[in-house]
Amino acid sequence: MELKSNQASPVLTDPASLNKSKLGIHSRLPYSQPGASFSGKCIAIPRKKPGKLDDVRSNGWLDAMKSSSPPRKKLIKDFNADVGLDDFDIAYCSWMLKYPSALKYFEKIMSEAKKKKIAIFSDYDGTLSPIVDDPDRAIMSDGMRSAVRNVAKYFPTAIITGRSRDKVYDLVGLTELYYAGSHGMDIMGPVDHTVSDDHPNSIKSTDQQGKEVNLFQPAREFLPMIDEVFRTLVENTKSIKGAKVENHKFCVSVHYRNVDEKSWPTIAQCVHDVLKDYPRLRLTHGRKVLEVRPVIDWNKGKAVEFLLESLGNILYNNKHATL
């Protein structure tokens, strides 16, 4: 990725002072609450007397849940192939058109990257590890680990994930990487290239080996709230077969991959009902997962910008390669 000179400042912004588009508030944000900090800026959804599952049907959560993952289908290599496509094929092709593989454009990327300083940013689930039914078993292969280790010898390499930083570190296990967990809300660099500490959202901590590191955590104030919501969601979803709730420190994931599709409205409504009491939290959709996170002006993209800024001097002053 090319370095930019005018990096955005990684500041935790008061949600009440932000406008909707800047916040990136999901169009399927739950109803506004009386007294909520978004007064005047919230999405008004007319409420008739609610039927049990009307909320999630009318606000589009269910549609988003259905289209939240690429269809599991054989890979169609040639989109122009003159073969009959069934509905799954068509759904798969549409997904691939919307989310094309970088490998298809590898030569173009290489030629754009010539003579530039390179930093590598990678997601974890579905990128370094295959998507599997049990999130605890999303294991990275030894081959992939060694590929990432090799890449990191030449280019600063970061994992940016929705998982908690600790969990992804346990899965990846490479000390030489940068890690941005909780959708970028928890950033740590390697011991010898720790992230900037001259910011109010930076704190000193120790890594798994007990070495001193700087962490960048712009959503620290949400820790107790996230913890509380996690416990409520565990309790409220416990009767839904296949549901799984994960605490990712600054965000919570509610998985429905293993929930019968007939119960998706129930799990969605359950999350919706909990969120109604937390106007400072919002919902986003991942792959067969509902993600609850703080309303702050921060996300994976901002984490990448923050890391690029932190990396600036390192990239220009040391051994890291150009192509």
Ligand SMILES: O=P(O)(O)OC[C@H]1O[C@H](O[C@H]2O[C@H](CO)[C@@H](O)[C@H](O)[C@H]2O)[C@H](O)[C@@H](O)[C@@H]1O
């Ligand atoms: O931002 P990401 O790194 O893409 O994280 C998003 C979610 O990743 C994990 O869930 C996904 O992978 C699981 C294992 O393959 C799969 O079972 C699940 O259906 C996927 O959504 C993680 O467990 C979630 O907590 C993250 O929100």
